[in-house]
Amino acid sequence: MSVPSITLKDGHKIPQIGLGLWQIKEKATFARAFKAAFDCGYRHFDSAQEYGNEQLLGMAWRGTGAKREDFFLTTKISVRNFRQKMLVSSFEQSLKNLQTDYIDLLLLHFPVPLLRKKAWVTLEEIQTAGMAHSIGVSNYTIRHLNELQTYAHQLPAVNQVELHVFLQQPELIQHCRENSITVEGYSPLAHGRMMVDPVVQSIAAKHSKSYAQIMLRWLIEQDVVILPKSVTVSRIKENIAVFDFSLDKEDLAALKDLNRNLRTCWSPVHVP
Numbered sequence: 001m002s003v004p005s006i007t008l009k010d011g012h013k014i015p016q017i018g019l020g021l022w023q024i025k026e027k028a029t030f031a032r033a034f035k036a037a038f039d040c041g042y043r044h045f046d047s048a049q050e051y052g053n054e055q056l057l058g059m060a061w062r063g064t065g066a067k068r069e070d071f072f073l074t075t076k077i078s079v080r081n082f083r084q085k086m087l088v089s090s091f092e093q094s095l096k097n098l099q100t101d102y103i104d105l106l107l108l109h110f111p112v113p114l115l116r117k118k119a120w121v122t123l124e125e126i127q128t129a130g131m132a133h134s135i136g137v138s139n140y141t142i143r144h145l146n147e148l149q150t151y152a153h154q155l156p157a158v159n160q161v162e163l164h165v166f167l168q169q170p171e172l173i174q175h176c177r178e179n180s181i182t183v184e185g186y187s188p189l190a191h192g193r194m195m196v197d198p199v200v201q202s203i204a205a206k207h208s209k210s211y212a213q214i215m216l217r218w219l220i221e222q223d224v225v226i227l228p229k230s231v232t233v234s235r236i237k238e239n240i241a242v243f244d245f246s247l248d249k250e251d252l253a254a255l256k257d258l259n260r261n262l263r264t265c266w267s268p269v270h271v272p
């Protein structure tokens with residue numbers, strides 16, 4: 001399966017689908033999911049210090065024998081590690097865990113109050129030193145992005161946020177688009193909690209696609225990078241098979257009506 005890429009504002013390319021790795025910690029399960037993903041064309045893997053699986057990812061990509069530049073590896077600085085010393089030492093540990101001397105995309109995991117400003121400047125330094133090709137943020141609202149603009153030497157290449165047909169965040173997507181910030185949609189399947197909506201079911205039937213594929217394609221249509229997580233081989237294959245069809249105007253209008261601001265993960269909305 002060939003996967004399209006999006007060019008980030010810093011010139012680096014990001015594959016439009018990555019395998020989400022949150023909650024995949026068990027060694028054999030991780031290895032099976034990684035192999036299934038690699039075999040069907042995933043080269044982008046979304047990890048985080050918090051997920052406890054950087055080491056497994058390091059072993060897995062090394063084990064393929066493929067070149068480092070064939071992979072796109074993301075990790076995120078845990079909220080525990082935002083103080084400068086911790087940030088730098090934890091980042092060095094992430095490089096070791098991932099068996100690499102650079103990260104493709106390094107994110108601040110959450111807009112931690114008081115600490116996020118200095119943490120961003122430290123990320124810029126890491127990027128300048130060549131140890132992260134691209135840097136970005138996660139869970140930033142428009143307010144957090146506007147604040148960042150007041151002190152950043154450069155705006156993030158990426159904002160990774162919860163996004164799916166039941167949490168559409170159109171203003172945030174528009175704001176990011178206007179500032180050339182690529183949006184990554186996490187929990188694109190609403191964490192698997194909303195797989196019975198009749199509107200999605202009927203659009204899936206119309207296109208002879210699965211329910212999950214319609215949810216994922218809705219994000220692809222908006223140039224969002226998708227990060228579906230699965231440990232099930234058939235679903236890993238199903239989730240990448242979303243680049244051979246399109247949703248039409250009617251589908252998009254019907255899906256637009258499903259927005260209900262449903263958050264399945266942590267919310268940054270009230271973070272000062």
Ligand SMILES: NC(=O)c1ccc[n+]([C@@H]2O[C@H](COP(=O)([O-])OP(=O)(O)OC[C@H]3O[C@@H](n4cnc5c(N)ncnc54)[C@H](OP(=O)(O)O)[C@@H]3O)[C@@H](O)[C@H]2O)c1
Nearest residue numbers: 020021022186187188189190191192212228229230231232
């Ligand atoms: N930056 C952040 O703060 C943040 C927060 C949350 C998530 N993320 C990232 O986003 C990734 C994805 O989010 P997520 O793990 O919350 O949830 P998700 O990808 O929306 O949903 C995962 C759930 O859906 C199931 N599933 C996967 N494919 C399916 C399919 N084709 N049909 C039916 N069910 C399917 C999975 O089950 P099985 O695994 O059993 O197949 C799992 O239970 C994470 O792994 C992580 O990389 C980032």
